[in-house]
Amino acid sequence: MNFERIQEKLNILADAAKYDVSCASSGSNRKNTNKGLGNASKMGICHSYTEDGRCISLLKILLTNYCIFDCAYCVTRKSNDVKRAAFKIQEVVDLTINFYRRNYIEGLFLSSGIFKNPDYTMERLIAVAKKLREEEGFNGYIHLKSIPGASDELMYEAGLYADRLSVNIEVPTVSGLRLLAPDKKHEDFTKPMLKVKNELVRYQNERKVLKSTPKYAPAGQSTQMIVGATNETDKDVMYSATFYYTQYDMKRVYYSGYVPVADDERLPSLGSQVPMLRENRLYQTDWLLRFYGFSVNELLNHEHPNLEMDIDPKLAWALRNLHYFPMDVNKVDKRLLARIPGLGMQSVSKIIKARQFRKLNWEHLKRIGVSLNRARYFIICDSKNWEKRDLDAERIKGLILQNSQGKFRKQYNQQLALFN
Amino acid sequence: MNSSKILIYDGSFNGFLTAVFTAFEEKIDVMDIQTHSQVQNGLFSDMETIFTQVEKAKRVWNGIRKKSYSAISKIYFAYLSEMEGVELMLYRYIRKLMGSEKEGHHDFSDETILKISQLARSVGREKHRMEAFVRFQLTRDEIYFCNIEPDFNVLPLISKHFRNRYADQQWLIYDVKRKYGIFYDLQNVALVSLNLKEIHFNKVHKSDAFLNEEYDYQTLWNDYFKSTHIKSRINKKLHTQHVPKRYWKYLSEKKEML
Numbered sequence: 001m002n003f004e005r006i007q008e009k010l011n012i013l014a015d016a017a018k019y020d021v022s023c024a025s026s027g028s029n030r031k032n033t034n035k036g037l038g039n040a041s042k043m044g045i046c047h048s049y050t051e052d053g054r055c056i057s058l059l060k061i062l063l064t065n066y067c068i069f070d071c072a073y074c075v076t077r078k079s080n081d082v083k084r085a086a087f088k089i090q091e092v093v094d095l096t097i098n099f100y101r102r103n104y105i106e107g108l109f110l111s112s113g114i115f116k117n118p119d120y121t122m123e124r125l126i127a128v129a130k131k132l133r134e135e136e137g138f139n140g141y142i143h144l145k146s147i148p149g150a151s152d153e154l155m156y157e158a159g160l161y162a163d164r165l166s167v168n169i170e171v172p173t174v175s176g177l178r179l180l181a182p183d184k185k186h187e188d189f190t191k192p193m194l195k196v197k198n199e200l201v202r203y204q205n206e207r208k209v210l211k212s213t214p215k216y217a218p219a220g221q222s223t224q225m226i227v228g229a230t231n232e233t234d235k236d237v238m239y240s241a242t243f244y245y246t247q248y249d250m251k252r253v254y255y256s257g258y259v260p261v262a263d264d265e266r267l268p269s270l271g272s273q274v275p276m277l278r279e280n281r282l283y284q285t286d287w288l289l290r291f292y293g294f295s296v297n298e299l300l301n302h303e304h305p306n307l308e309m310d311i312d313p314k315l316a317w318a319l320r321n322l323h324y325f326p327m328d329v330n331k332v333d334k335r336l337l338a339r340i341p342g343l344g345m346q347s348v349s350k351i352i353k354a355r356q357f358r359k360l361n362w363e364h365l366k367r368i369g370v371s372l373n374r375a376r377y378f379i380i381c382d383s384k385n386w387e388k389r390d391l392d393a394e395r396i397k398g399l400i401l402q403n404s405q406g407k408f409r410k411q412y413n414q415q416l417a418l419f420n
Numbered sequence: 421m422n423s424s425k426i427l428i429y430d431g432s433f434n435g436f437l438t439a440v441f442t443a444f445e446e447k448i449d450v451m452d453i454q455t456h457s458q459v460q461n462g463l464f465s466d467m468e469t470i471f472t473q474v475e476k477a478k479r480v481w482n483g484i485r486k487k488s489y490s491a492i493s494k495i496y497f498a499y500l501s502e503m504e505g506v507e508l509m510l511y512r513y514i515r516k517l518m519g520s521e522k523e524g525h526h527d528f529s530d531e532t533i534l535k536i537s538q539l540a541r542s543v544g545r546e547k548h549r550m551e552a553f554v555r556f557q558l559t560r561d562e563i564y565f566c567n568i569e570p571d572f573n574v575l576p577l578i579s580k581h582f583r584n585r586y587a588d589q590q591w592l593i594y595d596v597k598r599k600y601g602i603f604y605d606l607q608n609v610a611l612v613s614l615n616l617k618e619i620h621f622n623k624v625h626k627s628d629a630f631l632n633e634e635y636d637y638q639t640l641w642n643d644y645f646k647s648t649h650i651k652s653r654i655n656k657k658l659h660t661q662h663v664p665k666r667y668w669k670y671l672s673e674k675k676e677m678l
Contacts, residue, residue, distance in 0.1 A: 003636050010640055014647040035587040035606075046662070047552045048673055051649045053658030059644065095640070101564065101589060102556040104641050137588075259652055274652050353526035364529040 001094065010095070012085040016065045016076050017111055018050075020168065020224065021256045025057040025106035025141045027219035028163040038100060038107070038140035040163060040219075045106055058109040058143060059099050063087055063124055067113030071181035073170060073229050075261040076113045086115075092128050093136060100140050107141030107163070108132070118149035118188075126154065129161035141219075146196065148188035155195040164219040164251070165196050172240040176230035179266055190248075196221050197248045220251035227282060228275040229258040229267055235305040238285055242296045245289075255282040281307040288314055291345055292338045311397060315341040318378055319393040325378040326386070330359045342375030358382075373403050424451040429470045429507075431455040433499055436507055437477035439470045440514055444480075453507035484514065491517055491525045497540035497547075500573045509536060546570050547577045553663075554582075554593060555672050558634045564591040567670060575602055579609050638672045645673035 026044030046055035064086035065076040076082065096108045110128055114121050125144050132138040144162040146155060158165055169189045171177040177186060196217060203216040223244055227237055241253040257279040260270045285307060288294040292314070299313050300306075308316045318325065318341045327336055329351055337348045350368045354360060359382035366372055377396045380386045391399070425448050429435035436453065443450050451465045459467070485492040495510055513536045516524040527533050549570075556564035564586070575595050579602050582591060586604070594601030594614060603612045626635055668674040 001633070001636065007640060007643060011643055011647055014644050018648050018650060032584055032587055037586070037588050039585050041551075041581075045548070045552045048645060048671065049659055049662040050645075051656060051659050052653035053655045053662060054648075055662075056645070056648055060648070098637050099641060099644075101586070102558070102637065102641070103554045103566075103586075257653075259650055276653065350528040353523075354528035356522065357527040358529055360529055367531075367534055368528055 006091060006095070009085045009087055009091070010061070012083050013062045013065060013087060014060065016082075016113075017060045017062045017109070019075060019256070019259060019261075020060065020109070020111060021054065021254045022143070022166060022222055022224060022252065023055050023057045023060060023109065024143075024164070024219075024222070024252065027251055028141055029218060030139045030141075030163065030215065032139050034137070036137035036139055037097070038138055040139065040141045041106070044141075047104055047106065057106045058141065059096055059105045059107070060109040060111075061087070061092070063092065063110060063112040063121075063128070064115055065113045066115045068116070069114055069181070069183045071170070071184065072262060072264050072266055073180055073226055073258065077262070080262065089124065089128050089131060093131050096132060096140075097136055097138065100138070105140075107143070109143040111145035112147070114147060118147045119151050119154060122147045122150035122154045122158065126158050126161065129158070133161050143219075146192040146221075148184055148192070150192050152191075152195045155192045156199055159196060159199055159217040160214065162217055164222060165192075165217050166222040166224070167193055168224040169240075169244070170224065170226050171230060172225045172227070172232050172237045173230065176232060179230065193221060193223070193244075193248045200249065221248060222252040222254065223250055224254040224256055226256050226258050227278060233305040234278070234282065234285075234307045235300040237282060238289075238296050238300050241286065242289065253286065255279050255286070277309055278307075281309065281313060285313045293335055294339075310401065312341070314339070315374060315397075315400070319397055322393060326380045327378065329365065329379050329381050330355050340375055340378050342371035342373065342378075344369075374400055424449040424465045426451050426459075426465050426467045427453045427470050428456050428459055428467055429453065430472050431457060432472060433496070434474055434477040435470060435472040436499065436510070437480040438472050439507075440511060441473075441476040441480050442468075442470055443511065444518075450508070450511055452505075453511055480514075484517065487517060488523065488525060494525070494536060494540040497543040497577070498536045500577065501539045501543050502573055503539065506539065543572045543574065543577075546572045547574045549667070550574050550578050551581050553667050553671060554578075555670060556591060557630055557638075559629050560631060562590060564589055566591075566593050567596050568593060569597045569666075569670065570595065573598060575600070583609050642673050642676070 024044055025040070026042065028040035029042050030040040032039040044057060046057045048056040050056060062076070064084070065082070066084050066086060067076050067078055070078040092108070092110065099105045100107065108128075110125055112121050112125060125147070129142050129144055132142065142162045143164045143166065144158050146158065146165050146167040148167060155165070167189050171180055174186050177184065199216055200220065203213060207213040225237060225240065237255065244250045244253055257275040258268060259274050260268055260272055263270050285299055288299060289296055294317070299317055307313050318339070324339070327340060329337065334348060334352060337343060337351060338345065347368055347370050351360065351365070354364065354368065361382040362372065362385070365375070365381060377387050377391065377399070427439045427443065427448070427450060429439045439453050442448065448468075454460065456469070481492065484495065495513065498506060499510060509532055512532045513525065516527070516530065516533065525533055528537070550568055554566045554568060556566050559565050575593065578593070582593065583604055588606070590605055592601055592603045592612070594616070596616070600611055600613045602609050663671070663674070668678055
């Protein structure tokens, strides 16, 4: 191993890859065959965490940061004056195996700048995955980037070796894309997505007939959207996410607050704050859609195109729909329990089990882990002591904010402080 | 009615299950279940020493498992927490489970049930952490070696994960707090105890037990770790919440921070 050379490349190509927020290693179930190396853990494992608190689960690198495109939001865009480097295929394989054997990582996340053309780049990515699987007998997790514009044949081949494939649509609106990435067309992103989706469906059907059907991207597809780079609304973002979840069977859509990487008049200026609170609210909304049975138009619609920043989206929904409340936690079904502010799905499941034995009171709920500060205005339980005042939405919101300390409180209080 | 008794067992899980068996069979009013190394006399109670019998332990294990698969794993996980007094709580848990027609272990309004379920969760979290935080170092004799110091006794729980994953390399994970380890020799996993001259956490100082190549890979990993940070998003509080400081000395990427 030429240590210095590898070290330099790794520094350049890991640095360029970090803006991809996805680092999931979950959802696959690849077994270790014939006493080889590695397997994929169904729930995924985060081996470390960055200082900004994101999971480090995979060796996330670019094969190269040379790129023929000039997308304004991207740090490796052609016109940016940064150091360029490229890994050899064997170098990536060696790094992956040696990191994996030391239990540093769950596997490899390989992306790339686009050099020559999309197919040429995609072929290189596939070559790495193929070598890992076939020559090294590696059964760990592999996440490959689908290069926008890559051919169907290559997308098919990629799925045979990878656990997950992803294309980042990056800009949630078509008009934004035209503005920031004029070289790319919307179809360049959706074409590989569609191919992978169709293959996933085909393999699923074949597996029903023939159990030994080989795996095709068992952890499915994901995508990422940058928020705060164009002036899109939260409604734009979440409707677009819903579209990808339903049309392309996405396993995950990631939201990435735009980190200013360029001085470009089309974009927020360098040094402007990363919209982390907004990102957090978008993820909360995403969870409500996927696990809590909400539909997107309940949370965001024409009248409410943006999420409220000072309270979570479920509470905001409840305050707009006070006529559903109070609910009796000892009676209402799971679907409704999930809609009560302050109750997570863990609490919901515990409540449903526990209430078969006795009627639950405040003390039980508190011990189970319900956040009563929020929930108390929306429920009744086995106690005479419940909120009897006829409070309106504004008043409830005020009381809840008064008695809690949100982790982002400082950010939105700054504006108020100006007037004091 | 029998007078209340303190049951003394040998500190093994099978010993504990044997104690449970005896208590059920002889309808003992159990006042406490203690290991022989930490016996505390109760003023007004008798003591009975339990001799571990694998047969009896197995019957308890199978009986519980037949009732509920999730309950048996909760019981085992909670037991490995080594928390003081956990045996008596587990005994109460088992009584509730076996004594009710309904699924008694789902009664989260009951303090014992909730507590055991929370303990099992903590141990589960520690198990998951150890699967993540083990950092193998390749020794000169081709063994991937790692020291750990987990809050709970999780080695028995992580053995299967590492055996399945690293089937083609020899590895040894050693718990320095409890002074035993698990060693995989390409065939089986065995319990070992070592006379360690020094504890090999990932020190800045190099030991000659390892090749230079090992330190090269550690440097690459540390570099990689550093380049994943996005400076404009730094959130140290969240970072330490995910990677608590007590684990840092065993993580090569954090050694410089200490």
